[in-house]
Amino acid sequence: xxxLLLRDLKLAFRAGGGFGLGLAFFLIVTVMVPFAVGPQSSLxxxxxxxxxxxxxxLACLLSLDRLLALDWEDGSLDLLAxxxxxxxxxxxIKALAHWLTTGLPLVLAAPFLGVLLNLPxxxxxxxxxxxxIGTPAMSVIGTxxxxxxxxxxxxxxxxxxxxxxxxxxxxxxxxxxxxxGATGMETQTPLLMLAGITAATIALLPFAxxxxxxxxxx
Amino acid sequence: MTLTVTDLAxxxxxxxxxxxxxxxxxxxxxxxxxxxxxxxxxxLLRTLAGLQPPLEGHIDGAEDQIAYASHSDGLKPTLTVTxxxxxxxxxxxxxxxxxxxxxxxxxELADRHAGNLSAGQKRRxxxxxxxxxxxxxxxxxxxxxxxxxHAVQMFADAVRAHLGQGGSALIATHIDLGLDGEVLDVxxxxxxxxxxxxxxxxxx
Amino acid sequence: MSIAAKANxxxxxxxxxxxxxxxxxxxxxxxxxxxxxxxxxxxxxxFFTPDDYKQGSTVKIIYLHVPTAxxxxxxxxxxxxxxxxxxxxxHHVSALAARAAAPIGIVMTLIALVTGxxxxxxxxxxxxxxxxxxxSFLILFLFYLGxxxxxxxxxxxxxxxxxxxxxxxxxxxxxLLSRYAVNFWNQGLHQGASVMRAGAITGTDTxxxxxxxxxxxxxxxIIGFVLxxxxxxxxxxxxxIRARRIxxxxxxxxxxx
Numbered sequence: 001x002x003x004l005l006l007r008d009l010k011l012a013f014r015a016g017g018g019f020g021l022g023l024a025f026f027l028i029v030t031v032m033v034p035f036a037v038g039p040q041s042s043l044x045x046x047x048x049x050x051x052x053x054x055x056x057x058l059a060c061l062l063s064l065d066r067l068l069a070l071d072w073e074d075g076s077l078d079l080l081a082x083x084x085x086x087x088x089x090x091x092x093i094k095a096l097a098h099w100l101t102t103g104l105p106l107v108l109a110a111p112f113l114g115v116l117l118n119l120p121x122x123x124x125x126x127x128x129x130x131x132x133i134g135t136p137a138m139s140v141i142g143t144x145x146x147x148x149x150x151x152x153x154x155x156x157x158x159x160x161x162x163x164x165x166x167x168x169x170x171x172x173x174x175x176x177x178x179x180x181g182a183t184g185m186e187t188q189t190p191l192l193m194l195a196g197i198t199a200a201t202i203a204l205l206p207f208a209x210x211x212x213x214x215x216x217x218x
Numbered sequence: 219m220t221l222t223v224t225d226l227a228x229x230x231x232x233x234x235x236x237x238x239x240x241x242x243x244x245x246x247x248x249x250x251x252x253x254x255x256x257x258x259x260x261x262l263l264r265t266l267a268g269l270q271p272p273l274e275g276h277i278d279g280a281e282d283q284i285a286y287a288s289h290s291d292g293l294k295p296t297l298t299v300t301x302x303x304x305x306x307x308x309x310x311x312x313x314x315x316x317x318x319x320x321x322x323x324x325x326e327l328a329d330r331h332a333g334n335l336s337a338g339q340k341r342r343x344x345x346x347x348x349x350x351x352x353x354x355x356x357x358x359x360x361x362x363x364x365x366x367x368h369a370v371q372m373f374a375d376a377v378r379a380h381l382g383q384g385g386s387a388l389i390a391t392h393i394d395l396g397l398d399g400e401v402l403d404v405x406x407x408x409x410x411x412x413x414x415x416x417x418x419x420x421x422x
Numbered sequence: 423m424s425i426a427a428k429a430n431x432x433x434x435x436x437x438x439x440x441x442x443x444x445x446x447x448x449x450x451x452x453x454x455x456x457x458x459x460x461x462x463x464x465x466x467x468x469f470f471t472p473d474d475y476k477q478g479s480t481v482k483i484i485y486l487h488v489p490t491a492x493x494x495x496x497x498x499x500x501x502x503x504x505x506x507x508x509x510x511x512x513h514h515v516s517a518l519a520a521r522a523a524a525p526i527g528i529v530m531t532l533i534a535l536v537t538g539x540x541x542x543x544x545x546x547x548x549x550x551x552x553x554x555x556x557x558s559f560l561i562l563f564l565f566y567l568g569x570x571x572x573x574x575x576x577x578x579x580x581x582x583x584x585x586x587x588x589x590x591x592x593x594x595x596x597x598l599l600s601r602y603a604v605n606f607w608n609q610g611l612h613q614g615a616s617v618m619r620a621g622a623i624t625g626t627d628t629x630x631x632x633x634x635x636x637x638x639x640x641x642x643x644i645i646g647f648v649l650x651x652x653x654x655x656x657x658x659x660x661x662x663i664r665a666r667r668i669x670x671x672x673x674x675x676x677x678x679x
Contacts, residue, residue, distance in 0.1 A: 002308075003304075003305055003308035003309055004305075004309065007294070007297070007301075007305045010296075010297065010301070011294055011296060011297070014296040014297075015296060071292075073290075074290055074291070074292055074293060074294070075288050075289070075290030075291060075292040076292035076294070078264075078269060078286070078288050078290075078292070079286070079288075079292040079306070079347075080309070081268075081269060082267050082268060082269065082284065082285070082286045083306075083309045083310060084282060084309070084310060084311060085309055144592065148572065148585055148588075148589060149572075149575075151576075151581075152575055152576070155575075158568075158571055158572065158575050161567060161568045161571050162568040162571070162572060162589065164564070165561060165564040165565050165568055165593070165596065165597075165600075166592070166593070166596045168561055168596070168599075168600040168603065168604075169596065169599040169600050169602075169603040172600075172603040172604065172606070172607045173603060173606075176606070176607060189606075190606070193603070193606070197599065205592070208588055208591075208592050211588060212584075212585055212588050215581055215584045215585055215588075216581070216585070217269050217270070218269065218270040218271075218581065231577075231578050231673075232578060232579065232580050232673075233673050233674075
């Protein structure tokens, strides 16, 4: 299992692995927002938590179609499916690798982008906290979407269409935590709901992902 | 470890392709799979490897004894030869990749990135992967594609050594490898369509 | 007939031929009954009920809004059940019924959304409000879109049936989660709508007689839409079965049977 994780991390960091693309996208989207809505700092600080959450979500989504498709094309998935490692474990590891290479950098970059959008000071902690808890769910849900569309030639757009509705609860609770935190309101309830969603998806969704992957490998 | 196949029927894309297949693969033996293109040799190998369910029949002889090599080698171009092999060795829980490097003369290439290898070299690396799985039953789908005559000999030697250690192999190929084994021609097992008035049959 | 025997008899309809024969026999009844109910319900509702004292004549859109909204949800539930049946028992008719139902669900959801907007304009003064109930329907609409798109994208029919079934199961859980999330996110303007409390919808709880005046035509409309939904699903499933059979016959010709 660790071998698979290390391999995926190595692949991501080597040339052409696409590490940092999601991060760059996150940066660019955030920079574009003031151009679209105007530079008034009061407006920006109001919408900052939501914009940063949406930006992180889109950056995450962008990297999903490479998650399984490369392994599918070169035949690694066939070989992994016949290996002693259960496919459930394999997809969980791949989701973890995705989170480490995409989700975690987004979490770490978010406060700096928060400065650009004039995020209120109490909001920084809650923004990082909510992203830290929410992004693993986005990786796991995204892995399910990637497993559904892995065999398709032009699966990228379909992948977004399938995954985005599944992101709705995570986005709602996650952005709610960040928004409430920024305005100094109580954050416990949405934070617990967010953590619950993340825990439940990590525990259950890999079974669905492995099941659809087996169907696609047939 | 004997692989026993009884009255197997398989489908490709929902359409039955082969039926009534029965054979036995005993330790130390090899079976060469023959048949015209499109008859379902790849589908048969995938079914035996457990990647897709059979339509009918039984496959006895544990699935986790089988090492499968498809048309594509599952190599990562940005990893070196050693890294590629070491990865599969640790997934299959075996330790040493040296015998595999030796058998396919990959020692000089060990630190090259797989992406820089020629097609034949890649193929050799893909076949070397079979050795690091440590599994007794090999399923090989057209293993000699893009190999030169020398490399084909290398491959045949590796299979022979594997058989000598009590392993077995099922190989779909049209080349004569000079192996100790029988030929299984699946051309006669082409699935016959079900009667047209059977709605469910026509439906499938 | 024992329960087990009855259950077995039910599974017989999973045979495509038996399904087609039976659905062709009962379809005319469903068409006539549904159209009769809808016509009676709508005419009664539109022309023979008084205007609501608060909402005026706009309240009458309820006769389209509530039945379509109900069917939008019930359609997804039906797809969930048929998907489960396909995954467990591998009956092709079941998977095809789910496929046949999805576009009907999309249309019902759209009608519910549009009538909701038309009703909301004079009531709340805006065409669209991010009210939890409206938002949930919008999300449901997105789930329908994804489901249909996945069916269309995959060539092999059995693979498509398997994948869409799993998507339907996972999607149902997430749709339910979204419903709670949306409720939490915005406590809205929408009336606590339930047909069993039709009086509450029309704001006439205090006058039982008047609420009954709205209630009966509404019930007839709902029954009409349920029958219409069944008729459409049976009809479309029949089409899907025939399309599938043509595909199977063509595949058979290709392999030279």
